[in-house]
Amino acid sequence: MTTSVPQPSFGPNGFVIPSASQVLTGVTEDINSAFGGNLNPALNTPQGQLASSEAAVVDNVNQTFLFLTQQFDPAYASGRYQDALARIYFLERNPAQPTVVQALCTGLQGVVIPVGSLVVAADGNQYICTEAGTIPASGNITLTFECSVPGPISCPEGTLNQIYRSIPGWDSITNPADGVLGNNVESRSAFEARRAASVALNSIGSLPSVLGAVLAVPNVIDAFVTENSTNSPQTIGGVSVYPNSLYVSVVGGAAQDIGQAIWSKKAPGCAYNGNTSVTVLDTSPGYVPPYPAYTVSFEVPPPLPILFAVNIVNSTLVPANAGTLIQNAIISAFSGGDGGPRAKIGGTLLASRFYAPVAALGSWAQIVSIEIGSVNNASASFTGSISGTTLTVSAVSSGTLAVGQTISDVTGNLIVGTTITALGTGTGGTGTYTISASQTVGSESMQSAIANLFEIAVRINQVPTVSANNIVVTLI
Known part of the structure; x- marks a missing residue:
């Protein structure tokens, strides 16, 4: 028995299969030979339909075996096969992780806010305090809270605003910036990145x-690690790092667990950087209480809100809720919900990353452009106050204000997505401007920015965040 259908082969490039057209040609030749030759090979003939059906069966089997052979490579494995490979390293896929919020707690000096304290966001979701803190003389302290419901649940700036379980002396809470989106069940790409990192965990x-070690801490969403091995301060990723020191930036997880993980992999005596410090005890065999204690510091990065400007072609096919659909698609992709990489600490964020999730919404989503922006590329830095829909600018330290710019602050007093809609007495500098949302904000430092870039470099002390209010969809 012979056949003209090309056979799959194993070689230096792995399992290689013939193309569907090569299989069809071979099957057609076999059928023609079986019937003595001179058959019409047209696919709309009985013999042509028989050949195309048989070729489809053969190609489907080839594709199945090709998929199977690819699953033994960690770079391509997915699902159950990826779980099996990871089990060799004693790893399991992370479950959904909660959104993390840096919240400003205000109250009387000396009041202790313990781990487990509950607060509520405007959407009704509860958030749990993951690190204890004592309110200092300033009357406020910033603590980390995690959503009680796992997954990429949005917590826009200023919406974490209600204390659920009262503590005497703790007066109020707010989040000055958007929360860092959580994850759904760990994606294929994220699981592979963690598996690769786990190989170094043994060192x-x-x-x-x-x-x-840090990525292995429960509920850690993202982390970045670097060091300065020189005897003088060095600027790395936009941040000045102490001489002969380690720099760790991390979002999510319990502070004590993170400190323990860092200390376990970096010998005592190393200098640290960061805005968060914990005490780690060395309980190694041979030591008895009081155990040697070490202070480990790391950075809990503040959010960097990312602005989006999405322009799509207007047509009768565009649904009435197109804006919401596009916003949801971008937010999901931002957290890696589409299977791609999530926006990360110290990474480069590309506008092109979000073309595919928007285009996947349907043929109506004909993208003209997607641009991004942030205060890393601020249009202006200024001092301003707001009454109603009037922004009064008293001083400008850099740049020029203009219609269309989104304004922001670091206190969380501004409504997210507030934009300049018209000029008043100000024409780029001091004076008045009309804004999109009515509010009252005292005089403070502000910045304005616009989404007009195709890539953004995120510093190593920043974690990119996204809010629906900062995603502007325009039909053109």
Whole structure:
């Protein structure tokens, strides 16, 4: 028995299969030979239909075996096969992780806010405090809260505003910036990145080993690790790092667990950087209480709100809720919900990353452009106050204000997505401007920015965040 259908082969490039057209040609030749030759090979003939059906069966089997062989490569494995490969490293896929919010707690000096304290956002979701803190003389302290419901639940600036379980002396809470979106069940790409990092987890002292240990801490969403091995301060990723020191930036997870993970992989005596410090005890065999204590510092990065300007072609096919659909698609992709990489600390954010999730909404989503922006590329930095829909600018330290710019602050007093809609007495500098949302804000430092870039470099002390209010969809 012979056949003209090309056979799959194993070689240096792995399992290689013939193309569907090659299979069809071979099957057609076999059928023609079986019937003595001179058959019409047209696909609309009985013999042509028989050939195309048989070729489809053969190609489907080939594709099945090709898929199977690819699943033994960690770079391509998915689902059950990826879980099996990871089990070799004693890893399991992370479940959904909660949204993390840095919240400003205000009250009397000396009041302790313990781990487990509950607060409520405007959408009704409860958030749990993950690190204890004592309100200092300033009357406020910033603590980390995690949503009680896992997944990429949005918590826009200023919406975490209600104390659920009262503590005497703790007066109020707010989030000055958007929360960092959580994850759904760990995606294929994220799981593979963590598996690769876990290989270094067995080592001591190297940056990959520190990163692997930190990423292994429960509920850690993202982390970045670097070091300055010189005897003078160095600027790395937009941040000044102490001489001979380790820099760890991390979002999510319990502070004590993160500190323990860092210390376990970097020998005592190392200098640290960051805005958060914990005390780690060395309980190694041979030591008895009081155990040697070490202070480990790391950075809990503030959010960097990302602005989006999406322009699509207007037509009768565009649904009435197109804006909401596009906003949801971008928010999902931002957290890696589409299977791609999530926006990360110290990474480069590309506008092109969001073309595919928007285009996947349907043929109506004909993209003209997607642009991004942030205060890393601020249009203006200024001092201003707001009464109603009037912004009064008293001083401008840099740049020029203009219609269409989104304004923001670091206090959380501004409504997210507030834009300049018209000029008043101001024409780029001091004076008055009309804004999109009525509010009252005292005089403070503000910045304005516009989404007019195709890529943004996120500093290593920033975690990119996104809010529907900062995603502007325009039909043109």
